[in-house]
Amino acid sequence: MSAQVHALKAPTPTARATNAAARAGAELFDPVPFKVFTPRDLDRIPQLARLTPAQRFEMKVVSAVLPFRVNQYVIDELIDWTNIPADPIFQLTFPQRGMLAPEHYARIAKLLENDADKAELEQAVAEVRHALNPHPADQMQMNMPLDEHGDRIDGLQHKYRETVLFFPSQGQTCHAYCTFCFRWAQFVGDKDLRIASSEARQLHDYLRSHREVTDLLVTGGDPMVMKTRHLRDYLEPLLRPEFDHIQTIRIGSKALTFWPHRFLGAEDADELMRLLEQLVEAGKHVALMAHYNHWKELDTDAAQAAIRRIRATGVVIRAQGPLIAHINDDPAVWARLWKTEVRLGLVPYYMFVERDTGARHYFEVPLARAWQIYQQAIQQVSGLARTARGPSMSASPGKVEIQGVTEIAGEKVFVLRFIQGRNPDWVQRPFFARYDDKATWLDQLAPAFGEQKWFWQDEYEAIREEKLAT
């Protein structure tokens, strides 16, 4: 272990001071037991008694296919039970009948009604899941790197030159599940659909040999479900000089929404704050990539205390989330969300377009409407909140942003740009798609002005073929 790592064991006076200040806020919150509810507990959630038995059965059918998990904090503090089923946090966490296509719903409902044999039900559920595009944007084939023997390295994705995604196996769950989750396949217990690694060594070996990588994104699920000691095993070694090229450590999380007590009274919350502070003090930029969909998620005392505590460590909280029908397809919701984020010291970062997976038909918003919502929301906020980019599609060729709708030479078009691309040279080059008020994803758009293909298409196809061949 290097001298630098040893030095980290003794926090600096500044670190001690901020830790003390942050702890003072956290002491207002007693440890709260984490109580979770899964599909088999649906009948044990008292608030659901106000639904009819038929509605509760619908939830059971949907949760047989798509993941469901909620906790007492979400139930008690975030959902307005006088406003169900319309309440956005209820829609965010509880299964809705419309999430399954009618034929899929009917198939599973019939099996449950007839108390079907377990194997038959499992087979039907597996078939429905596979019809739901569990790994959008060719993640399995296109993004997972190979080792020196040509074998796929589990638990890593390396799509853009400078950023590696790491999926620690202990972080492949969340404190609650979002109904629209684009990583839902991580949670359904199908090993073939999972991306995860418990190998800190594999991560470190890969980063050591890829000097072009500057950013590590630890993601899941939610890495904040992990014990701090596991996070430390992954992150602390990055302070050795051999990892000086890793300048930024990002941690993707929705724990500030689903379980802010993780940062307050949890048994290892203090240790987590110390770890974050150590990384910052050692010169890394540490960003908590917080997932938010609605301003209600920021409205509780616990959520705001957790934000203050994390910010006291020097970690920057960047806020991002998808635009989702039934939850936040309203410019007023986004404007209030971004304003609240800025007031609490968060940096609005992305408005994403819902991905082409899972229950997308229930949650998707046409690109044309998405752009209108973005534009009308951004017009309502000050410059500090206009850091939010979007609407952005994380598609297989790259992150494509809809910059606007306009008319050029008599043709109505979408103006698009790559925020990130498989080839960095594509980034920031505007390109144009024929306007289509129904399209919901990049693959439903066609090039404008009579062009037969996109400027990046041949190169992308070549990259794709090469990846799929390995």
Ligand code: SF4
């Ligand atoms: S927090 Fe993220 S990974 Fe977890 S369920 Fe929600 S969208 Fe999926």
